[in-house]
Amino acid sequence: MSTPTPASNLPRRGGVGLKPCHYRTILETRPGIGFFEVHAENYMGAGGPPHRYLTAIRDIYPLSIHGVGLSLGGAEPLDEAHLARLAALVARYQPQAVSEHLAWSSHDGAFLDDLLPIPYIREVLELVCGHIDRVQSALRRPMLLENPATYLGYTDGDYDEPEFIAEVVRRTGCGLLLDVSNVHVSCTNHARDPHDYLQRLPLETVGEIHLAGFATRQDAQGRPLLIDSHDRRVDETVWVLYSDVLRLTGPMPTLIERDADIPAWDELASEAARAEAATISAEEPLRVAAG
Secondary structure, X not given: OOOOOOOEOOOOOEEEEOOHHHHHHHHHHOOOOOEEEEEHHHHOOOOOHHHHHHHHHHOOOOEEEEOOOOOOOOOOOOOHHHXXXXXXXXXXXOOOEEEEEOXXXXXXXXXXXXXXXXXXXXXXXXXXXXXXXXXXXXXXXXXXXXXXXXXXXXXXXXXOHHHHHXXXXXXXXXXXXXXXXXXXXXXXXXXXOHHHHHHOOOHHHEEEEEXXXXXXXXXXXXXXXXXXXXXXXXXXXXXXXXXXXXXXXXXXXXXEEOOOOOOOHHHHHHHHHXXXXXXXXXXXXXXXXXX
């Protein structure tokens, strides 16, 4: 029997989201970063400076491509033109991982510029699995699916979120992009136990981890409401949860996400170094040690 193609070949190191303001610094200093990640939609043009810089950086570093526009949870068929552009980008750069969100973001031909929650019902499960199957067929490789950050939920459902994700992974053979910050944000917003949530995910399929900052607000009842803002350093509560995750998974490729209020390169690099130190020192997964 042949070995299935893994959804991620990223090194088990700390990585950073690649931003244009850091292109020159990276190429001039060649920092000791494990990998870079880009948003697919920022590189779907045919050429120009973004591709020139990305090509030069890809020649040196492993690459992850992270999509934000496929709308895997949308009720309509996938945008085949968008999917074709993604497939061309993946063929061009041959990244070590390709990922997308469990969310929907388009309807009736309009892109909503947000990642919206889906109902965890059987009909949507079939829809999401069909969309992922189509994406993996077009890319000719398995993808990673990212768990969402949510602020509102549906009152009825056939599954809770970890059950739904686990079933999608089982049916499609995709891997899991585990966003630890999203776990903390969603579990805080919905008064859930993050450790119970994590234990019920298919952690053996994790191919990459995301860490990001969040903003703190209050809802109408005065309860904490966390916003997945990606505009500040990773919070200490997320670093603690990340350490707990590593005790379950072992070392993992870990990305620092920063998409607004972009800091100087050294600040991002220091967070990636912290993630790398944690993943290097991670113990063997507890489930293996207990076996």
